Amino acid sequence: MSQESILVVDDEPDIRNLVQEILVDEGYEVSVAENTKIARKHASSKQPDLVLLDIWMPGEDGISLLKDWQSSGSLQCPVVMMSGHGTVETAVEATRLGAYDFIEKPLTMAKLLVSVKRALEASDQNETSTINDSLIEAPIGASLPIQSLRDQAKKLAAHDNILFIKGENGVGKKSYANFIHSLSSRKSKRFISLNEDNFNTREATKQLIGSEEDGVITPGIFELSKGGTIFISDVAKINPQGQKLLLRLLQRKQYYRVGGSIDQKFDARMMVATQHNLQAEVKANRFDDELYFLLNVIPVRIPALREHLQDVPELLRYYIDFYCSKDNYPYRNFAIAAQNRLLHYTWPGNVRELKNLVQRLLILSSEDEISAEEVEQALEEQSAESQNDSTEHEKLYRLPLREARESFERSYFLYQLKQVDGNISKLSERVGLERTHLYRKLRALGINTKDVQ
Numbered sequence: 001m002s003q004e005s006i007l008v009v010d011d012e013p014d015i016r017n018l019v020q021e022i023l024v025d026e027g028y029e030v031s032v033a034e035n036t037k038i039a040r041k042h043a044s045s046k047q048p049d050l051v052l053l054d055i056w057m058p059g060e061d062g063i064s065l066l067k068d069w070q071s072s073g074s075l076q077c078p079v080v081m082m083s084g085h086g087t088v089e090t091a092v093e094a095t096r097l098g099a100y101d102f103i104e105k106p107l108t109m110a111k112l113l114v115s116v117k118r119a120l121e122a123s124d125q126n127e128t129s130t131i132n133d134s135l136i137e138a139p140i141g142a143s144l145p146i147q148s149l150r151d152q153a154k155k156l157a158a159h160d161n162i163l164f165i166k167g168e169n170g171v172g173k174k175s176y177a178n179f180i181h182s183l184s185s186r187k188s189k190r191f192i193s194l195n196e197d198n199f200n201t202r203e204a205t206k207q208l209i210g211s212e213e214d215g216v217i218t219p220g221i222f223e224l225s226k227g228g229t230i231f232i233s234d235v236a237k238i239n240p241q242g243q244k245l246l247l248r249l250l251q252r253k254q255y256y257r258v259g260g261s262i263d264q265k266f267d268a269r270m271m272v273a274t275q276h277n278l279q280a281e282v283k284a285n286r287f288d289d290e291l292y293f294l295l296n297v298i299p300v301r302i303p304a305l306r307e308h309l310q311d312v313p314e315l316l317r318y319y320i321d322f323y324c325s326k327d328n329y330p331y332r333n334f335a336i337a338a339q340n341r342l343l344h345y346t347w348p349g350n351v352r353e354l355k356n357l358v359q360r361l362l363i364l365s366s367e368d369e370i371s372a373e374e375v376e377q378a379l380e381e382q383s384a385e386s387q388n389d390s391t392e393h394e395k396l397y398r399l400p401l402r403e404a405r406e407s408f409e410r411s412y413f414l415y416q417l418k419q420v421d422g423n424i425s426k427l428s429e430r431v432g433l434e435r436t437h438l439y440r441k442l443r444a445l446g447i448n449t450k451d452v453q
Contacts, residue, residue, distance in 0.1 A: 003029040004120055005046065009039040009062065010054040010082065015107070019052065022109055023116065036060040043069075044217050045262040047226065048077055050119050055083040055094070063094065070098045076219050078119040082107065136182045137175055140318050141311025145303045149176065152300060157183035162250065164295045165273040167302030170352030173273040174231060176302055181229040186269060189228030192221060196234060198432040199242030207432055208245065211258040222255065225268040235295065236276040236287060247291040305347040305354065312343050315351065319358040329362040337372035345379065357382070410445045422449050 006028050010016045016032045023030045031048070033039040035057055043051070055062040062081060069075035081094040084105035094102050100119045103111055139149040156163060157180045165173045174193060181191045198204060198221070210220030222230075232238070238246065249255055250270060254263045272295055281287035305312070316334050324331045334342070347353055360378055361370050399407065413431070420426035428435045442449065 003027065004049045005029040005031065006116065007031050007033065007039065007042050007048040007051045009033045009036070009051065009057075009065075011035060011057040012054075015054075015105070019107070019112065022112065026113065028116075036062070036065040039065060043075055044212070044260075046264070047075070047219055047223055050077055050116060051075070051079045052116075053079055053081055053099075055081055063097065066094065066097050066099060076224060080115050080119055136178050138179055139172070139176060139302075140315055141308055142314065143308040143311050145308050146311055149300075149302065153180045153183060156180050156298070156300070160269050161298050162295055163269075163271040164297070164299045165271060165302060166299060167273070167275065168304050168350055169275045170350035171302040171304060172351050173275075173302055174233060176300075177229070177231045177271040177273065180271070181231075181269075184229070184269070186228050190225055191229045191231065192225050192268075193231045193233060194221070194432070195232070196237035196239070196242070199238045199245065201432065203434065203437070204242060204432070205245065206258050207434070209255050209257055209264075210260075212260040213258075217257070217260075220257065222249070222266055222268065223257075223264060227267055229269045229271060232270075232272040234274050234276070235272040236274040236278055236281050240288070243288045243291050247288060247294065250291075250294055305350045309343055309347075312354070313339050315354055316342070316358060319355050320362065323359055323362055329359075332362055332365055332368055332370050334370045334375070335372060338370050338375040341372050341375050341379075353382070406445065409441070410447065413442060413445060413447055417447070417449060424449060 006023055008016055008019050008023075008030060009032075010019070011034050013034070016034065020030045020032055031042050031046075033042050036059065039051075039053070042048070053062045053066065062083075066079055066081070069079070078100035079098065080101045080103060081099045082103055082105060101115045103115050138153070139146045141147075153176070163177070163180070165177060167173050178191055181187060198207065201207075206218070206220065208220050208222055210223050211218045232246075235246075249266055253266045255266060256263055278287055278292055278296070282289045282292050313334075316339065320331070320333065323329050342354075342357075349356070357375075357378055361374060364378075365374055413427075416427055416431055420430060424435060424438065428438050431438070433441065
């Protein structure tokens, strides 16, 4: 993983060189710029992790550059302003415009290093909280398959190889990838989860690799993932164009933004997953064979829950504690007869189905102990809901294409909105649509976000 990079922008060569020497000695990768024009060029060619920006410089000043970066969204890192003529008004203005901190000259080594450290830590925490918001949990259970998964995770976390995770729907492939990320040297950086829509939509290329248009730089997902991990939930669903993009990226480890001419280094660990037989997809000419062999170097299979049923009681206890502490549900436990019924259930939806069952029974049960009868009723209701879903799908298939697509899109966006509590920013990241296009799509489908909040 690369060092944290810092861009120092100051017109005084003595200060530039001194700050560079200090930060290099501290282990940072440091670039320097003597004016805003060169600073823009540096930031465009390689997004830094932090910018130290002087306010008073000949020509364009640092405040104007900060305004430009903030309005265009082309800089995705904290900025610390520096000035030898500091006033309260200047510091307030810089902070209002989005600067993380303001330090006065003459610079002291202690103040400089403290400000740099805090800014970088704040950036890491923000990235982790906004992007990596899924539950990080080790595989739960005492069975040999689950113990083996935990042991494997420690070994896999020590390397940066591409990881290929196989398993049925609902076994916890994303959770396992996130767990490995949390054990790795990349754990303070972003864990970004992508699906096929991030590759298959018309705007996918720009969203992934970014763009440079009319002097405005828009970083893509690959750029924002620098130093972290990218997880693709089902690589088998990526279309041929997306497969080619992914293959080029993994082979070359670099790319050009759309409209750009400077190569960008790709520095993220790639983890992909699928519930499909990828080898069969290759034989059917639906998946690129070269990409398959590149991905299949380190395959890991997550077992279905029916293969380690002895872990069901421990999983039940774990998710009871989780939902009771997270959502303040009243504490209940499963009766022995109820646990026995679940130990002999086939779990077609795997661990995801178990989590949903625990949540439902904690909400609906009125007793301290969940009985076998309540479990049986819940399982029957889940089966009926699954059959209803199949009936709805059959109705959808009978509609004209346009109506079917609109019906699906409306259900899709309503579901996704509920998952993010109506937060448009999170929805934009989750579905991979730029906010302007997202608002237009929601209006066309007649969806009011306020109704979901």
